[in-house]
Amino acid sequence: MTTLEEHRCFDGMQGFYEHASREVGLPMRFGVYVPPQAAKGPRPVLYCLAGLTCNEQTFAIKAGAQQHAARHGLVLVTPDTSPRNTGVGEADADWDFGTAAGFYLDATREPYAGRWRMESWLMRELSPLLQAQFPVRGDRAGILGHSMGGHGALTLALRHPGRFSSVSALAPICAPTEVAWGRKAFLGYLGEDADAWARHDAVRLIEGGARAPALLVDQGLEDQFLASQLRPERLEAACAASGQPLELRRHAGYDHGYFFIASFIADHIEHHARTLCA
Amino acid sequence: MTTLEEHRCFDGMQGFYEHASREVGLPMRFGVYVPPQAAKGPRPVLYCLAGLTCNEQTFAIKAGAQQHAARHGLVLVTPDTSPRNTGVGEADADWDFGTAAGFYLDATREPYAGRWRMESWLMRELSPLLQAQFPVRGDRAGILGHSMGGHGALTLALRHPGRFSSVSALAPICAPTEVAWGRKAFLGYLGEDADAWARHDAVRLIEGGARAPALLVDQGLEDQFLASQLRPERLEAACAASGQPLELRRHAGYDHGYFFIASFIADHIEHHARTLCA
Numbered sequence: 001m002t003t004l005e006e007h008r009c010f011d012g013m014q015g016f017y018e019h020a021s022r023e024v025g026l027p028m029r030f031g032v033y034v035p036p037q038a039a040k041g042p043r044p045v046l047y048c049l050a051g052l053t054c055n056e057q058t059f060a061i062k063a064g065a066q067q068h069a070a071r072h073g074l075v076l077v078t079p080d081t082s083p084r085n086t087g088v089g090e091a092d093a094d095w096d097f098g099t100a101a102g103f104y105l106d107a108t109r110e111p112y113a114g115r116w117r118m119e120s121w122l123m124r125e126l127s128p129l130l131q132a133q134f135p136v137r138g139d140r141a142g143i144l145g146h147s148m149g150g151h152g153a154l155t156l157a158l159r160h161p162g163r164f165s166s167v168s169a170l171a172p173i174c175a176p177t178e179v180a181w182g183r184k185a186f187l188g189y190l191g192e193d194a195d196a197w198a199r200h201d202a203v204r205l206i207e208g209g210a211r212a213p214a215l216l217v218d219q220g221l222e223d224q225f226l227a228s229q230l231r232p233e234r235l236e237a238a239c240a241a242s243g244q245p246l247e248l249r250r251h252a253g254y255d256h257g258y259f260f261i262a263s264f265i266a267d268h269i270e271h272h273a274r275t276l277c278a
Numbered sequence: 279m280t281t282l283e284e285h286r287c288f289d290g291m292q293g294f295y296e297h298a299s300r301e302v303g304l305p306m307r308f309g310v311y312v313p314p315q316a317a318k319g320p321r322p323v324l325y326c327l328a329g330l331t332c333n334e335q336t337f338a339i340k341a342g343a344q345q346h347a348a349r350h351g352l353v354l355v356t357p358d359t360s361p362r363n364t365g366v367g368e369a370d371a372d373w374d375f376g377t378a379a380g381f382y383l384d385a386t387r388e389p390y391a392g393r394w395r396m397e398s399w400l401m402r403e404l405s406p407l408l409q410a411q412f413p414v415r416g417d418r419a420g421i422l423g424h425s426m427g428g429h430g431a432l433t434l435a436l437r438h439p440g441r442f443s444s445v446s447a448l449a450p451i452c453a454p455t456e457v458a459w460g461r462k463a464f465l466g467y468l469g470e471d472a473d474a475w476a477r478h479d480a481v482r483l484i485e486g487g488a489r490a491p492a493l494l495v496d497q498g499l500e501d502q503f504l505a506s507q508l509r510p511e512r513l514e515a516a517c518a519a520s521g522q523p524l525e526l527r528r529h530a531g532y533d534h535g536y537f538f539i540a541s542f543i544a545d546h547i548e549h550h551a552r553t554l555c556a
Contacts, residue, residue: 066540259292
């Protein structure tokens with residue numbers, strides 16, 4: 001593991017790191033915020049998954065989450081959103097697919113299979129790496145995400161019961177199999193396998209009986225992607241029909257960007273801390 | 279004035295705007311955060327001046343100041359750091375001079391004179407524009423800045439007594455006539471006129487009898503530019519010798535970047551609000 005940058009921040013340390021990923025077969029980057037309480041022992045960890053076009057620095061720079069992590073004693077982890085410099089030329093053609101658009105799954109279709117292994121990287125490689133290299137408790141993890149990262153947070157929690165004790169999302173892609181961003185990604189990464197698509201769709205997973213800890217979801221009502229890509233009403237209906245606890249908050253005037261995230265991140269960190277730091 | 283972007287943020291509005299500047303002779307950009315309290319009437323304004331390489335969005339995106347401005351009811355203004363697209367080719371050659379390095383003064387040397395008029399733009403054009411277009415009180419203004427913007431905040435407050443009721447800086451260039459960044463800028467913008475240099479140097483101004491409201495200055499002790507470019511000890515000595523009130527706080531472990539700014543911005547907004555919102 002290589003340290004790229006480290007900056008003192010709210011009496012803790014915001015760092016950015018790179019390691020040679022076994023799962024991806026390439027160097028992968030991630031950010032870690034270690035709160036001041038970690039000087040006395042390992043702390044719970046909160047994975048923060050970013051959206052399309054973002055990298056491991058975006059959430060760390062723009063969300064304003066460290067001040068709240070410092071108050072509660074949470075480690076924040078911000079993984080990059082895809083492999084980089086893969087040699088797959090077509091992966092750089094679009095902003096909503098390929099590079100910076102990994103959708104937090106393992107691709108099965110060429111030329112993405114073998115490199116785009118975001119789920120395995122996060123769940124099987126980054127998680128133990130963090131416990132080995134940082135003051136992180138192995139038994140207390142939460143996950144949140146924004147947009148594509150909200151899809152990631154919901155689906156990873158639903159697909160890996162017991163791994164995350166707390167889950168939340170801001171403006172998540174709730175039903176990717178039904179919207180353009182998700183269909184493009186799933187077709188590209190998974191091919192025309194409808195069952196595989198359903199296994200990475202939060203609404204389908206909940207409809208199929210998967211359960212996660214009580215969800216907190218925030219959504220801006222002036223979000224330019226609300227109707228076309230996000231569809232929180234589908235998540236709301238699936239949770240209501242199947243008894244999955246959900247608090248869905250709709251916020252007048254807010255759009256899809258980081259000024260929206262920053263405005264509500266305190267509530268999300270609080271939501272996770274209530275469980276993780278109890 | 280053209281609205282470039284507006285985003286709801288902490289129940290207020292973060293916008294970015296452009297207007298045809300009379301002083302600069304080109305379009306100039308700036309950000310404005312309007313807090314929720316402005317719905318009931320004009321609010322005090324805090325100018326936030328950014329450092330080298332920044333633009334009107336940098337501080338608004340990275341500092342995390344809006345949450346505190348929303349609590350206190352302060353309008354935040356983030357001006358761009360120089361004219362852009364000036365046609366002066368050499369202005370784009372270096373990161374520490376020319377474009378994004380206006381040093382908050384009016385240049386007198388060609389080819390910068392006539393375009394690089396940051397002081398006149400801020401003091402004579404942007405200030406009345408804000409009062410005309412935004413819910414801003416004309417009688418209550420504060421100013422803060424980081425690095426080159428810290429130099430700007432200190433020198434504009436010292437050069438325009440009575441215009442700013444509160445002043446603070448993070449890692450400011452305290453004695454620009456004595457360091458490489460400042461000497462390069464002053465030589466380029468002002469020529470070899472030592473008296474002109476001194477009129478834009480906070481330490482020299484204070485030594486010469488200029489006074490500002492009580493200063494709050496924060497400085498990280500791991501700042502990579504501390505000894506070579508910033509020299510807070512020169513400000514400290516000048517203030518002590520001449521009775522200018524100064525609270526200089528040195529912070530172990532912190533560097534020059536926005537994670538440092540974010541860690542202490544709450545104290546700065548509080549410092550300004552105590553005077554501006556009293």
